[in-house]
Amino acid sequence: MIPKIDPISITTIKEKDVESIVDWFDQHIQSFYTLGWSFLRNQQQMEELFYRSIIKVHKELPRFKSETSFETWATSIFIHTCRELSDGRSLQASEESEQQKDVFKALDQLKEYEKEAMILTYVKGISKEEAAHLLQVSVEKIKELLFSGIQSLRKEMGNGSHFNGCKEYQKDYIDYLERTLDRSKKIDLEKHIYQCQDCQVDLATFQDAILTMLNLTERIEDLHVPSGFMENVKDRLAEKEKRRQQKNKKRLRKGLVFAGVFALLIGIDFFTGAFSNLYYNWTEEDQELRAFLQQDLGKMLNLEAESNGVKIKIKSAIADGVQTLVFYEIEDTEEDNQYVMDYFDGVFVENEHEIMSHEGYQGYYPPDLESDVNKEEKNVYQGKMSLLPLTTNNGTIKLKITKLHKLIRDSSDRNGFRGYDNMEYETGEWNFEIPVTKQPSVEYALDEVTEVEGIPVRFEKLTIAPTATVLQYGINIEQPEKRIDGLNFDHLEVNNKKVKADRYGRSFVETHHVGKWATFQTHFDPIFAEKPKEVKVQFNSVYLTFEEQKTIELDANQEYPQTFEYAGSRISIDKVEVGQPTKVVISDHEIENRSYETLNFQIVGEDENEISSMEMSTEGVLIDKNGVEYDVNENPFSFEEIEQPRYFITVQSMELHNENTGEKVIPKRLEIYGYNATKYLDDVVNISLE
Template sequence: MIPAKINPISITPKREKGVESILDWFDQHKQSFYTLGWSFLRNQKQVEELFYRSIIKVHRELPRFKNESSFETWVTSIFIHTCRELSYDRSLQASEGIESRPVLFKALDQLKEDEKEAMVLTYVKKISQEETAKLLQVSVEKLKELLFSGIQSLRKEMGYGLHIGGCKEYRKDYIDYLERTLERSKKIEFEIHIYHCQDCQEDLASFQDVMLTMLNLTEKMEDFHVPSDFIENVKAMLAEKEKNKQLKIRKRMRLGMVLAGVFALLMGNEVVTGAFKSLYYTMTEKNQELRAFLQQGLGERLNLQAESDGVKIKIKSAISDEFQTLVFYEIEDTDEDNQYVMNIDEGVSVENQNEIMNGSANPRYYPPDLKSEVNIKGKNVYQGKISLPPISKDKGTIKLKITKLLKLIHDSSNRNRLRVSDNMEYKTGEWNFEVPVTKQRSVEYALDGEKEVEGIPVRFDKLTIAPTATILQYSIKNDQLKKRIDALSFDNLVVNNKKMKPDLYGGSFLNPLQDMNWSTFQINFGPIFGEEPKEVNVQLQSINLTIENKKTIELDAAKKYPQTFEYAGSTISIDKLEVGVSTNMVISNHEVKNRAYESLQFDIIGENENHPDSIEMESEGVLVDKNGVIYDMNVTPFSYEEIEQPRYYVTVQRMKLQNNNTGKKMIPKRMEINGYNTTRYLDDVVKISLE
């Protein structure tokens, strides 16, 4: 029978401690979370990134932890959510195209997302069914259905075939019976039926085989090696975050800056009944973006104020819809000539977030507005906005708490250039607000547009015009084995002759419950006020593709290296293959002109058809812009933001292969290339009429 599962340990760190205490906690629990991360992700770098992001989020959300579940379960929920984000993070996957995980993890990849999460949390993380159901926000009965269908799918992968021979009314009891949780009366009835039904006997036996195999493999995962430098690498990432925060803010600011010029168009579109309101706000509100919302009646002036240590914060207004809550603010230093900005990642929290806000929605990122005339000319005043999650009710009051502000300075060489202070200086204090908000209405329009891109259908499903954004929902049909679209980029969206640029931080993967051959996404553009769309033009920019192109390269450590082979029109060099306690392998291709691939997807197979237990990989590469100009990231000084549609080509991949569990040397016998990633530029325009 199946052994009972282990419930998670409940440990709650002291809230007054910082990121270091969270890192220490993860260090103590690294084995189970490391294995959990590998269940979803493809390589070591992604798992390190997963730990790094999870630690940051746990630290940020810690004030809202209310002991309603164990601390470990609460952390696991954040960890799983971060896994989902990284699973669809193109930047991490594009430069790391190798999959080097144990067989069980690869088998789990064949499952549907909800089945996989249910299986991993229940059998890999060994969380109770009740806690797992709570984490996945489903009922226990629904969880059992997911576990059952997941095991059925694995059963197919293990060669039992598609046929299910057991009686339908008894299949629902398989898991409870095998886990010895089936109540006595049902157990007796079940065993009597099984005794007389050979089909159910055979069906239950194969089901149990798969379940036992799953548990046996996951028990071995407890010895799944965590590299000795793993936590140190995560710690270095945290240190780098603190050290280079200024550079990151600059980069995000330049990439994410969305001009508010569209609001100037409103002046020519006022109806008579709104003329007085328009004139009033034109004369009294300097913030052009906020002025447009107020003129449309989408918010109201609040002028809430709080002061701490000579710094006064004013909440000017808040506009909420189903996608986000925009909070417009002004910060004034009443004692000195300093300017400060709110940083949503640090020092900003909503004390009643669980009660009033949609917990499944992520706030959008808006970089500091360092180019507005008001802020450039100001000496002690800054005007800005932050995005919070949307409210879950029609009306409510947000309990907003500010404890830290980021300092801005004027460049000494150019007084008209505002930037973040060199040493990331902060102003601490406590500013508390009760902000009333009303959720504004959004309007959805069904679209009927479809276009083939590289032979793959792309469907445009829906346009949503919300007060704070215009959202385009689209789907990609990825049922081809030879080619699939991993990411689609847009140049602009034109609605009724008004052009909007995409929000680089406003896209997301939706995965609604519909045809599994289609993957559904949404991308955010700027807002359009009072518009009823008649025609929508979508300008495509580029796609990132995965191309299946299989090739097997035989490896022999006894040969002298380098050795070369041909693939996808390129000559690739195996520079090194040295077998030892750790087997070192290096492949390279420095020729990127007209190269078909940007990164490879491959596996290394050893003796007895085994895969290495772990692969540590480092890569080097260059950026190539749309015009073919090459930028060496280690040599050539350049500004990434100024490169036109850059592509990242991997030129060198260094691998360290180990058999940690067996203790035997990893002797590579062949390299199996499954395919490659590449980017194609587009100039297609999709025209969709709504009339």
Template sequence: MITATANSISIATIRREGGDLIVDWLNQHQQSFYILGSCYLSSPQQIEEIFYRTILYAQKELPRFKSKMRFETWVTSIFVHNCREVSRDKSKESGARQGIFKALDQLQQDEKAAIVLTYVQRFTQEEAAYLLQVSVGKLKELLTSGIQKLKNEVWSGSNFHGCMEYQKDYLDYLEQTMERSKKIDLEVHIYGCQQCQEELAAFQDVISTLSNLTDRIEDLHMPTDLMENIKEKLKENEKYRQQKNKKRKRMGLVLGSAFAILIGIGFITGTFANLYYSWTEEDPELISFLQQDLGQRLNLEAENEGVKITIKSVIADDFQTLIFYEIEDTVEDSQYMMNYDNGMLVKNGFEIMNNSTYPRYYPPDLESDVNNREKNVYRGKVSMLPLNTDSATIEIQITGLYKLIRNSSESQNFMGYENIENKTGEWNFEIPVTKKPSTVYTVDEVIEIEGIPIRFEKLTVAPTATTIQFSINHGLTEKRINNLNLNNLEVNNKKMEADMYGNSYVDLQQDVNWTTFQTHFDPLFGEKPKEVNVQLESANLTFDIKKTIELDDNREYPQTFEYAGSTISIDKQEDEQSTNIIISNRELENRAYETFHYNFVNEYGGSSSAMEMNSEAVLVDKNGVTYELNQPDFRYEELEQPRYFTTVDSAKFYSENDIPKKMEIYGYQTTKYLDDVVKLSLKSQIKEKK
């Protein structure tokens, strides 16, 4: 692990010795950083790419670095930032990951970063807080909530909950940093509280497991030629950098003097803009932005490997930096798209972008007219992080593009790029951009669903999106709403569908009993909202209904039990090496639960640790039509409000001591369809902000 030891090295020394020392230093610490990368990614190729990006960025920024932080702290911050960028699409990783790494994928990004920095990389809480740009108090909150989730996911399955007033002290107690009086008070309480005893032990177990990930480096199968591959890529990059022309071509639209006069007259009268952009631009969505003066035509070009990329325009606001682009294959009839998570690097992203949020996802659009006119041209858009300043020049390096395959289920599946042929090369851009303001309206509307309060708080009208912010109360112990899906937003009789990929958690420091979310809708061009209605779609709920099932070996398997109105089967299969427990319920009609949370308990009363866990599930749309997950003839985004039903869970045990004697169910999740329309009263308008 990276600690402040004799191996620590100052940035001044690195500057004096040169960039090669960065490579040598990472070579010495490659195991530690490979484990760090594995906390975010399962692909060795992606982790190798993180090493490569980190070295390139560190070498580039080293001459301008003025901070007094330790070199290892600085490099780790770069490494973690790159990991977070690449791992945003969790669906690509979760299927192949198990145990602690799969559990880490379920955390919020700041929770994960706090945990890996503090317990995997073993930074002090002060250093970890500095890297995350939060207070030490906030860091402890992130650590506590993250450990709670890991405990529930991997260890105990949330069958016990310690006393809330003492949970905040667990970390200080385990790290032996508590004041004596508080320590005595906690120990007296723990002595008489079994729930806190068990939860504190689980906290210690989680922290110990995280701190000892170094011992599992062999299980991670770190490539033996990791650094050799990276050094070869660095050599190729340096060779190409020396050969390329420093001056990048920019093509501008040159207008004749008569046409320029016509434009001038048109802008003065306010009648020519629509015609002008319809003559000079093909993408109707981009035309709408340009007509509202929300962006400007750029037409920045770069060409490599027979592929020309043109940055058409950029629009920036508080939610994202939206780039419209065109990619032309000048050699073959192929269409390519850009993906922010892979193949794109914002070289100055640390300085100019807000890294505490996430860019929106826009799937490839092969249905539009503009992408069906030419076989070798694709016009699309890509979302990047929002700016943290009013204006900037974005330095982008593109090293990979994704080939779009028509008439193939692979090309249509959500983020299904792994098996699609990509295009490598290097395209560099410097993109000037100015952030546009947003208008925020306060809302004060409270409703209840299943007796759980939900309050609507804020309507934001931004150039690239309209958003509704709402909070869900989770103070009830027996049930809670995990997420609320909105169907559409109607403003001044104009209806806008909710963005399928635009529902997100908002990290706000407020009452601990409320969790805040934000739903995105299409932009509201030129509209000042007066009448605002939001239609609800569905709510995902958890009901904490507990049940213990004894696994009686004196009875013949399969056995059955009743839970949440369903009959569920348990089967037990044994061979010389293992015991496999199979839980199944394929009856979906009128089934109350979609999936339930459970834990196996061994004969000693502890949690049974399954070495292998697998599950089967189906999707069921609102009309009751069932879809197998491996079924190739449907697109998820076209299903009407699909629900995810688990049909089979299996757990394999290899140790005799782990063979479970009972199963404890803690609760179940389900979806409630809604069609309520909530009228929102706009209480006040907060001044426009950038």
């Protein structure tokens, strides 16, 4: 059982603030270092673990309640931080003995809660009751986790690949070995083991696994805390405090300047529409949000929530029949980190089914790395996120956020960011209730038909909403030998005003049209207060699928590479190698004037059902409209800045498996049934609405 810290120590910690928390961790350094090493085993991450844990304990100290011990409470925060840092990280360690490495490696293969139960019980050495409290599960659940963890551990450590003990008795192994089993159950188990050889072997190997864990605990003093470890943590905390004081001074100066300007505006009695316009010009840095506010399409909310030193502000929400845009600001109050939201990872609308339409549009907006505030402020990010449209005219969005994505700075990137590569996260809990009012949209019926690469395209509807301008169109699908899989627009021109197309804003629309037409929508930037008289549609490119069949016989006994002609190109079969798995490689490195970008094909074996799975990896080259090549594996570039990119696949490597029989796959035919290609367009279609 973890001993409770005496009340005098708690009082001292609260009075001396963060310095006393550092001292407390220093006094318990061996115990917590061992616990952290069981998760991370990387010196740099261990320093980060103690640094974050001390900050979180200090921040949460006012919420500490004396019903539990201080050490238990601090350990729960420490464990939570271990989870954050160990998620998706590689573990490399050189400070362990070979036996320790084997045990730690085996622990890494366990499920999260199994591993934590094992570490807390056998490495940290606390009781099952205390472990249950830390992991917020029942004591019986802890026993289940220990049993399943030990089962997995002995498999990983090579103590037998299968265990034939009787399941109805296995649940009592732990209590029996720890001599806490009820006497009647103990007698029953011993009688059974005496007669059952399988259970004798099973219990013996189970006991060996527990002894291995206990021996690790006895040898744990060999895992020394490096000299200067806590001094490094203290230096980081001192630097953090210095930055915090500097930021507070900067905020104070900004606040005094703004207060003077605001007082001047009030003093000259600027209570008109002009005041509202000028007010937002002064106060709102986000130009897009400022435009919505100036058009009276929303209002400033400035709802705030903070968790783990990260403050989220919901600045405003603009809703219409197309989508609901949420404008937010995220500030790291303790370090120079920038975070963004991803609705599909850690962001939830808890009452989505009650107030939102699942037939609506939910846009994707990549991080805006070019805005002044996102480039100047290293610890602040301003962004927007799209949610589904409302089903009612008014509502309250219950937004819950549990994970934020960290933007990683990288000097090799022209924008100063590495974006979503090697993503790190910040977890916590931020809850908001966001009031929203749905703004009206106007729809205009269209009746215009044109042709793109010989395929009819008809324009059906134009929707002008506050958050987007939406063009709905149909594509004829009667020609099987050639079809349009993607139609891209450059811009719309409405009443001589151009609005750019959203490159991520194309979506399929479920309609009741039968057979001939598939309906799509493309989103463009919003047009405020416009009643269209004429619409000009500027095309950009079209992505086509061509059906052109060709069969090439394969023979693993022949020598490769071999070539064949297809779609005006010479394609090479580089490898046909039978094995476990069977490998086939095809390539075409000549991309100048190549008519296709990707091939659509399959590999067929001797038996038509012989291939049950095919794993494929590809290599390729990205080319812009002017023929400039971009190697996606080498020089950094911004995909957003490439003009009309095309991706040519140059190598396709396949691994073929027969998972039904386990036999080797014998490839017999390469069956090509079509290819894809992008065509650039510069056509303009004029549509009159009068």
